[in-house]
Amino acid sequence: MKQFLVRLTARSGREAGGAVEFRGSGVSFARAVEKKLLRAQVTSVEQLLALNERELRSLPDIGPVTVSSVIATLAEAGLSLAADPYEAYECARHSDVARDAELRSYFLCNSCRDAYAQLAFGARSPEWVSSERVEGYCGHCNELRVVRLSQWFLCGTCDRVVRSLGRGLASAKFVESVWADTFRGTSELSLRETDPVELRPRGRRSDVDRVSTADFVADDASGKAVLGIELKSGRSALAGDGIGNTMPQFQLDTTDCDDITAAAITLNVPVFLVHAQVIGRAHAPTERYEGVGLWFARPWDMLQHLEAVRRRPRETRDAAYFKTAMFRPFAEFPAYMKDQFWADFESMRRDGFPLLYQR
Structure with a gap:
């Protein structure tokens, strides 16, 4: 993507109603947000789109309100920040991201695995199910059955509840x-x-x-x-x-x-x-x-x-x-x-x- 330099003066012909556009991008930021991005050395749409939300938040003078404004403005133009490779996972039980959500493992029989997915995890299938079938006790019904190791992303609280x-x-x-x-x-x-x-x-x-x-x-x-x-x-x-x-x-x-x-x-x-x-x-x-x-x-x-x-x-x-x-x-x-x-x-x-x- 070519560089879209910011024009901060009225002479650029891009300023209207207290907002400034990145030239040719169709993205228009309020003056205060624009100034904060410039002070953080973010001078182009290309550079902005290369950042994820966590990286944007870490820049000086960029707080939650500014980040929310940037995300909303980019969304209006059909754009978004980069994906964060270290973002928090979403807990399968309460359907929201949680920093302590991680793969949790349970030995379950087929019927209890289906019940977990349908009744507790919003019809989500496990992230992974072992192909190995072993004779053992199901972690839910406590019956001696053929079980397989199954994994979902769960936060610590939901994991304790499920167990x-x-x-x-x-x-x-x-x-x-x-x-x-x-x-x-x-x-x-x-x-x-x-x-x-x-x-x-x-x-x-x-x-x-x-x-x-x-x-x-x-x-x-x-x-x-x-x-x-x-x-x-x-x-x-x-x-x-x-x-x-x-x-x-x-x-x-x-x-x-x-x-x-x-x-x-x-x-x-x-x-x-x-x-x-x-x-x-x-x-x-x-x-x-x-x-x-x-x-x-x-x-x-x-x-x-x-x-x-x-x-x-x-x-x-x-x-x-x-x-x-x-x-x-x-x-x-x-x-x-x-x-x-x-x-x-x-x-x-x-x-x-x-x-x-x-x-």
Whole structure:
């Protein structure tokens, strides 16, 4: 492309309405933008088009407003800045560029891979799928199947969320299994999952249309709800059961506490906090999730075990920090149901659901 020199004086015949054109280019910049480009030694359209947005931003006296003006003006003329070979990738889950987005790898069976693409990643196919098929555990459904390594560009936050889904599904199945074993032949309570783990794009559910509900509801023989369960899972154990070191504190987002309260009010039954310890066991090159411990906390015990409410490190959310002594092994739940639950139930009907935390 030939050089298109800037004419800054009215004698050039190119100045009109406070704007200056690059001769012959059809591109017209406002005087202030033109001066900034000149001071940055950008004197031609050819030179400007050789720059990418990052390089343009790095020039002296060129800020975001100037860059936006340049991009808009070039677009009107059907032109654009050069592509940046080091630009940030776009996260497949929230469909926006993110500096920490990178290729994230997951061993998935065919059905879960399709579900990821359609339900969580905006119908995007993986960036790469291995041609090698191996027998192993799917990172989502946690079933022993033929799996392949699949990759998408995801930011760190979305990667953590996606990886937590398989653990969440495994913990829900673990709770159902423990419940069945614990209450076999001793109770008519049946457990049903009411808020299952779902694949969805980031931000799909807003705070406005969000409905607080327990993860599980236990019904009596007539089908009437008796209690709810809010399930949290992690790698760490609590005292009296589980595997490995016990966690020193139990952290729960204040929004989760509020959801428990809202669910209890909606259902008009007590909602209990349950923690499942779910660990990974290697089945090279994959990993299997296995539940190894389960505990419950009465909502009436939470406030007295509250230690602090503070902002989570490196996050914008507040969390309530509880002493782990508020939890009991789930093996004690049948005895609690027999000896204490109905008194607690009546106290809730009389006094309302207990306060879980206070700032």
